Amino acid sequence: MxxxxxxxxxxxxxxxxxxxxxxxxxxxxxxxxxxxxxxxxxxxxxxxxxxxxxxxxxxxxxxxDVATDVRLMNRLQEMEGALQDVAFDRWYALDKQHRSSS
Structure with missing residues (x-):
């Protein structure tokens, strides 16, 4: 384009x-x-x-690329931490769901 x-x-x-x-x-x-x-x-x-x-x-x-992946993983880590801080039970349920998904 x-x-x-x-x-x-x-x-x-x-x-x-x-x-x-x-x-x-x-x-x-x-x-x-x-x-x-x-x-x-x-x-x-x-x-x-x-x-x-x-x-x-x-x-x-x-x-x-690795630089982009690092930025993505940092964002994921920060967002998960924020969700744990404000809605731990929701974070826990989502974490459990995604760990068991195939």
Missing amino acids: GSKDIGDIDGYYLHALEAKAEKTITLSDYIAQANREAVHAGQPFGCAVVKRRMKGVQDGYVVR
């Missing part, structure tokens, strides 16, 4: 998402593009969803 592209798929929570299905995978290019598009989209994180050849989308990969 040009120099102000905002990603390929909207609605991937907090992310600008770059979708790729190519014969040759170039992660560094995908991540650079996703990070640029996150800025354009006003999203805090960029990631690429990379489809594996001859596999379904569900067998693909969600990829982000």
Whole structure:
């Protein structure tokens, strides 16, 4: 979509998402593009969803650079701490739910 592209798929929570299905995978290019598009989209994180050849989308990969992943994990940790502080029982129930989900 040009120099102000905002990603390929909207609605991937907090992310600008770059979708790729190519014969040759170039992660560094995908991540650079996703990070640029996150800025354009006003999203805090960029990631690429990379489809594996001859596999379904569900067998693909969600990829982000380490710096982005660290920022995401820091946010998750801070938000979980905030939820524990104001609604520990709700946090506990959600934690239990997500630990047992497959």
